Each structure stands twice: as C-alpha cells, then as structure tokens.
Amino acid sequence: MIQLTKGTNAPLDATQVTVTVDINATADLSALLLAAGGKVRTEDDFVFYNAPHGPGVQCRPPAGGAGWQVTVDLAAVPADVEIVRLVTSLDDGGRTFGQVGQPVARVADASGTPLVEFAMTDLSSEIIVMPLEIYRRQGAWKVRAVGQGYAGGLAALLKDHGIDATDEPTPGASTPPPPRPSAAPTSTPVPPPPPAYPTPSSTPAPPPPPPPGYQASTPAPPPPAPSTGGVNLTKGRPVNLTKGQSVNLVKDGNQKLTMVRMGLGWDAIKKGGFFGSREVDVDLDASAVLFAGGQVADLAFYNNLTTKDGSIQHMGDNRTGEGDGDDEVVAVDLTRVPVHVDTVFFIVTSYQGQTFEQIQNAFCRLIDHQDGELARYTLTGGMPFTGMVMAKISRTPSGWQFTAIGDGINAKTPLDALPQLDRYLSK
Numbered sequence: 001m002i003q004l005t006k007g008t009n010a011p012l013d014a015t016q017v018t019v020t021v022d023i024n025a026t027a028d029l030s031a032l033l034l035a036a037g038g039k040v041r042t043e044d045d046f047v048f049y050n051a052p053h054g055p056g057v058q059c060r061p062p063a064g065g066a067g068w069q070v071t072v073d074l075a076a077v078p079a080d081v082e083i084v085r086l087v088t089s090l091d092d093g094g095r096t097f098g099q100v101g102q103p104v105a106r107v108a109d110a111s112g113t114p115l116v117e118f119a120m121t122d123l124s125s126e127i128i129v130m131p132l133e134i135y136r137r138q139g140a141w142k143v144r145a146v147g148q149g150y151a152g153g154l155a156a157l158l159k160d161h162g163i164d165a166t167d168e169p170t171p172g173a174s175t176p177p178p179p180r181p182s183a184a185p186t187s188t189p190v191p192p193p194p195p196a197y198p199t200p201s202s203t204p205a206p207p208p209p210p211p212p213g214y215q216a217s218t219p220a221p222p223p224p225a226p227s228t229g230g231v232n233l234t235k236g237r238p239v240n241l242t243k244g245q246s247v248n249l250v251k252d253g254n255q256k257l258t259m260v261r262m263g264l265g266w267d268a269i270k271k272g273g274f275f276g277s278r279e280v281d282v283d284l285d286a287s288a289v290l291f292a293g294g295q296v297a298d299l300a301f302y303n304n305l306t307t308k309d310g311s312i313q314h315m316g317d318n319r320t321g322e323g324d325g326d327d328e329v330v331a332v333d334l335t336r337v338p339v340h341v342d343t344v345f346f347i348v349t350s351y352q353g354q355t356f357e358q359i360q361n362a363f364c365r366l367i368d369h370q371d372g373e374l375a376r377y378t379l380t381g382g383m384p385f386t387g388m389v390m391a392k393i394s395r396t397p398s399g400w401q402f403t404a405i406g407d408g409i410n411a412k413t414p415l416d417a418l419p420q421l422d423r424y425l426s427k
Contacts, residue, residue, distance in 0.1 A: 001114040001115060001116065001117055002115065002116050002117070003117055003118075003119075004116055004117065004118040004143075004144075004145035005118075005145060006118075006120070006122075006145050006146070006147045007144070007145060007146075008144070008145055009142045009143060009144040009145070010115075010116050010142065010143055011140060011141075011142050012074070012107070012115065012116075012134065012140075012141045012142060012143055013115075014074075014109035014110065014115065015073065015074050015075050016071070016072070016073050016074070016075075016109065016110040017071070017072050017074070017107050017108065017109055017110075017115065017134070018069050018070070018071045018072075018107070018108050018109075018110075018112075019031075019069065019070045019071075019072070019086055019105065019106070019107050019132060019134075020066065020067060020068075020069050020105070020106050020108075021067065021068075021086070021088045021103050021104070021105045021106075021131055022067065022103060022104045022105075022106070023067070023088070023090075023097075023100060023101065023103040023104075024100050024101045024353060025090055025095065025100035025101070025353070026090070026091045026352075026353075026354050026358065027067065027068070027088050027089060027090050027091060027103075028048065028049060028068055028088065028089050028091055029059065029067065029068035029069065029070055029086065029087070029088050030046065030047060030048035030049070030059060030070070030086075030087045030088075030089075031046075031047045031048075031054070031057050031059065031070045031072075031084055031085065031086055031087070032045060032046055032047075032083075032084070032085045032087060032158075032161050033045035033046075033047070033054060033055065033056075033057060033077070033078075033081045033083075033084055034081065034082060034083040034084075034085055034161065035080050035081055035082060036080075036082060038083070038161065039161060039162035040161055040162045040163060041078075041080065041081070043163055045081070046158065046161075046163055047059045047070070049061065049068075055076065055077065055078050055081070056072060056073045056074070056075075056076035056077035056078070056081075057070060057071070057072050057073075057077070057084060058070070058071045062283070062352060067352070070086060072084055072134060074134075074141050082135060082136050083133050083134070083135045083136075084133065084134040084135070085130055085132075085133040085146075085161075086105070086130065086131055086132045086133065086134075087128065087129075087130055087154075087157065088103065088105075088128070088129050088130075088131055089127060089128045089129075089154055090127045090128075095127075096123075096124065096125050096126060096127055097120075097123035097124070097125075097126045097127070097129060097149070098123055098124035098125060098126075102119065102120050102121055102123055103120050103123070103129065103131060104117065104118070104119045104120070105117070105118045105120070105131035105132050105145075106118075107132070107134075107143055115143075116132075116143050118131060118132060118145040118147065120147045122147075123147075123149060125149075126149030126150065128149065128150040128154055128157060129147065129148065129149050129150070130146045130147075130148050130149075130150065130157075131145075131146060131147060132144065132145060132146055133146055233247055233248070233249070233250065233251050233257075233368075233374040233375060238365075238372075238373045238374055238375055238376055239374065239375040239376070240375075240376055240377075240378070241375055241376065241377040241404040242377075242404065243377075243404055243405070243406045244403070244404065244405070244427075245403070245404055246401050246402060246403040246404075247366075247374075247375050247401070247402050248396075248398065248399060248400075248401050248402075249334070249366075249393065249399060249400040249401065249402055250398075250399060251368070251371065251374075256334075256399050256400070257334060257368060257374075257400070258333070258334050258335050259331070259332070259333055259334070259335075259368070259369045260331075260332050260334065260366055260367060260368055260369070261329050261330065261331045261332070261366075261367040261369070262286075262288070262329065262330045262331075262332065262346050262364060262365070262366060262367075262391070263326030263328075263329050263364065263365045263367055264286045264326060264327060264328050264329070264330075264346065264348060264362075264363070264364045264365075264390060265326050265327045265328075265361070265362070265363050265364075265365075266284055266327060266348075266359045266360075266361060266362040266363075267359065267360050267361045283350065283351045283352050283354075284327070284328075284348050284349065284350055284351075284359070285301060285302050285328070285348065285349050285350075285351055285413075285414070286301075286314070286327075286328035286329075286330060286346065286347070286348050287299065287300065287301035287302075287314070287330075287346075287347050287348075287349065287414040287417075288300040288301075288307075288312050288314065288330045288332070288344055288345070288346055288347075289344070289345040289347060289414065289417070289418065289421060290307065290312070290337075290341045290343070290344050291341065291342060291343040291344075291345070291421070291425060292338070292340040292341045292342060293340065293342070294422065294425060296418055297338070297340070297341050298312075298341075299414055300312045300313065300314045300330060301314060301414045302314065302316075309336060309337075309338055310333075310336060311332065311333050311334075311336035311337045311338070312330060312331070312332050312333070312337070312344070313330070313331045314328070314329075314330050315328065315329040315330065315331060316328070326365070330346065332344065332393070334400055342394060342395045343392055343393070343394045343395070343425055344392060344393045344394075345389060345391075345392045345421050345424065346364060346389075346390045346391045346392065346393075347387060347388065347389050347390060347409075347411075347414065347417050347421075348362070348387065348388045348390055349386065349387040349388075349411045349412055349413055349414060349416065349417060350386040350387065350412060351412055351413065352412075353386055353412055354386070355383070355384050355385055355386055356379070356383045356384075356385055356386075356388060356408060357383065357384055361378070362378070362379040362388070363376060363377065363378040363379065364376070364377050364390040364391050364404075365377070366402055375402060377390070377391060377404035377406060379406055383408040384408070385408030385409055385410055386409075386410055386411060386412050387408065387409040387410060387411030387412070387416065387417050387420075388406070388407070388408055388409065389405045389406070389407045389408075389409060389417070389420075389421065389424060390404075390405060390406060391403060391404050391405055391406075392405060392424060403427075405424060405427075407424075
C-alpha cells in the first residue's frame with residue numbers, strides 16, 4: 001500500500017476502487033465529477049447522500065461498522081470528466097476537524113485490497129475537507145492527496161464547482177432514493193465482534209484502546225444518588241420513572257414477576273441540508289451484562305444472543321432505530337437467573353461512534369408477558385457520549401428491583417462498557 005503525503009500522487013492500476021475516510025465523528029462523504037476548468041457538467045455530477053448514483057460513481061451509506069463510501073468505476077466515468085474530487089464534511093454538532101481528530105483517507109480495489117492511504121495532519125478549524133481526487137493523466141488514472149479545507153462552507157464549495165446550492169438539484173427519474181441499512185436478522189453475520197466476553201471464572205478483559213486522537217468530550221457524570229426505596233407495580237398503570245428511581249418487580253397482590261422483557265428504543269435526529277432533509281441511521285446496540293459478586297458473569301449482546309444458562313435472551317440487532325416502538329428487546333426469565341448473579345445492567349452502545357447528541361426519544365421500558373408495560377424511563381436531552389447505562393435489575397432481600405440510571409459512558413461496544421459498570425453496583 002502506498003502512503004501519500006499532501007500534494008503527492010500515485011497511479012491507480014485498478015479499474016474499480018472504493019474511497020473511505022476514517023474519522024472519529026459523524027461525517028458525510030460525497031464526490032464531484034469535474035470537466036475541464038474544474039466545473040461540473042450538470043448538477044447530476046454532485047454525488048451525495050440524497051443523490052447517490054452518478055455516472056461511474058456511487059455514494060454508499062454506512063454499513064457494518066464502516067462509514068460512508070464512494071465507489072468509482074473508472075471505466076464507466078464519462079470521457080469528458082477529468083477529475084473525481086472527494087469531499088468529506090462533518091455532521092457533528094458544529095465541531096471541527098481539529099476537535100474530532102485528523103481523518104485518514106483510503107483507496108482500495110474491488111476486492112478490498114488497500115492501494116493508497118493518506119493521513120491528514122494539519123487540519124484545525126475546517127468542517128469541510130477535500131481529502132483526495134482521482135484524475136486522468138495521459139490516458140491513465142491517478143490519485144492525488146489534497147487534504148485541503150474549505151473555509152466558506154459547503155454552499156461556497158459547490159458554487160465554486162458550478163452548483164448553485166440555493167436550489168435543490170433534481171436527480172434524474174431513474175435515480176433511486178438513498179438506500180437505508182436494514183435491521184439484520186439474527187442469522188445474518190454482524191460486524192466483527194469484540195473479544196470473547198468474560199466467563200464467571202475469568203477476569204474481564206480490558207477494553208480495546210480508543211482510536212488515535214479520540215478523546216472523551218466530557219467526563220462521565222457521577223453515579224445516580226442511592227434510591228430511596230422502590231414502589232410496587234400496578235396492572236394498567238405503568239410507572240414513568242425519573243433518574244435514580246426504583247420499582248420493585250412485584251405486581252398487585254404481592255405477586256413477583258417471573259418473565260419480563262426490557263424494550264429499548266431510540267430515533268435518529270433528522271438533519272436538514274442544502275439538498276433536503278434526511279434521517280441519519282444510528283447503529284445502537286442493546287446489551288445485558290450480568291454481575292455476580294462484583295465480577296462480570298455473562299453477557300447477552302448482538303453476537304451472543306443468549307446467556308449460557310438461558311435466562312436472558314437478546315431478540316436480535318436493529319442497526320437503524322427505524323420505526324415506532326422498541327428497537328431492541330432483551331427477554332429475562334427471572335426464575336432462571338443463577339443464584340450467584342445479583343445484578344443485570346441494560347446498556348446501549350454506539351457501534352459507529354455516534355453520540356447521544358444525535359439521538360432523540362431514547363427510552364427503556366419494562367414489559368410483563370401478561371400485563372404489558374409496567375414501567376418506562378425516558379432520557380431527556382442529548383449527551384456527548386457513545387454509550388448509555390440505561391437501567392439495572394438487582395436482587396434485594398425482598399426480591400428483584402428495577403432502577404433507572406440514564407448515565408452516559410464512552411463505549412462503542414459492550415466490552416468497552418464493562419470496566420465502567422462497577423460504580424453502579426451499590427447504587
């Protein structure tokens with residue numbers, strides 16, 4: 001693989017290539033097809049999330065833990081297009097590249113073999129960057145490391161390339177809408193899992209190191225105050241919990257719950273833009289973490305759907321948050337939870353690193369298999385964290401108790417979260 005520095009170039013021997021830009025933030029990737037003079041021929045030569053198909057170029061949405069991709073079939077690029085210029089822009093609450101870390105642009109061939117890499121190093125206040133351009137030279141294709149920011153914003157960049165950003169371009173009739181990643185069935189392979197979860201006899205593995213340049217934007221808040229005591233649940237009268245509040249898993253007539261489901265849901269915040277609004281899919285994962293005597297005992301998550309004892313079952317991964325109701329469900333058979341297990345945490349982590357600032361209507365709710373919803377906790381306000389400790393159930397002398405937590409943590413996978421849960425065991 002060729003390592004480029006700013007301003008250098010390399011030949012492209014492959015005819016089909018894929019461009020990606022790795023960055024510790026939510027960012028779009030688009031392409032401009034430029035003719036002689038550095039201008040687009042028509043507005044269809046701007047390939048982006050709302051018009052993802054251009055001549056020889058496609059913009060593909062995030063999937064499988066990867067960010068946006070632009071694929072280029074060099075043989076299909078029109079003869080009068082001299083440059084395919086890549087553009088990446090942050091969609092991360094006004095932060096700049098200097099704040100989120102330096103991006104790394106990569107070019108791979110159709111088989112995924114890396115061809116070129118360009119690590120940018122001098123970005124600071126930019127929110128839009130042109131990382132690479134693929135261009136013709138004497139009948140052959142080359143790639144150049146550009147790494148240039150654009151201070152005027154997206155509208156100015158497009159105008160300088162021949163597109164009036166005040167008017168929304170109308171894609172051709174044959175242009176399909178941008179594809180959305182769909183919820184993966186349980187039999188479909190999921191992104192590479194974290195290392196094997198700990199067993200009752202093993203010590204929890206430390207979390208993997210964060211990517212280079214990653215820093216928590218805000219320190220984790222203190223744990224919630226100790227509960228003042230739980231209340232019992234009543235059929236037909238679900239309890240709306242506040243942070244730190246607890247309820248006993250007991251129904252009318254002092255009947256203890258035996259089979260419950262924890263439903264977790266969220267919606268992505270809709271974003272407006274020069275070319276119409278869109279809803280960015282957010283890949284959140286719900287997990288249940290079992291503790292026994294202060295140690296991790298087991299884990300149910302997207303790549304290990306059922307605990308070894310069968311007491312807890314994850315009902316499958318949803319990678320978009322699309323639709324109403326619960327996005328992911330974890331079923332708990334309280335009668336089968338091993339006697340040494342004293343706490344079960346319900347957490348949500350953001351596999352792609354999107355924060356809860358980009359999520360709205362996040363909630364968890366306790367559902368009885370007979371009487372429906374019994375309790376609900378809804379998060380209020382966005383938080384700059386990639387993980388959330390939503391709630392826990394814990395053994396008390398009188399039985400199981402459910403406690404709303406709602407604290408943010410910096411965790412992209414369940415394994416990242418494990419070392420951060422200890423402080424909630426006694427709360």
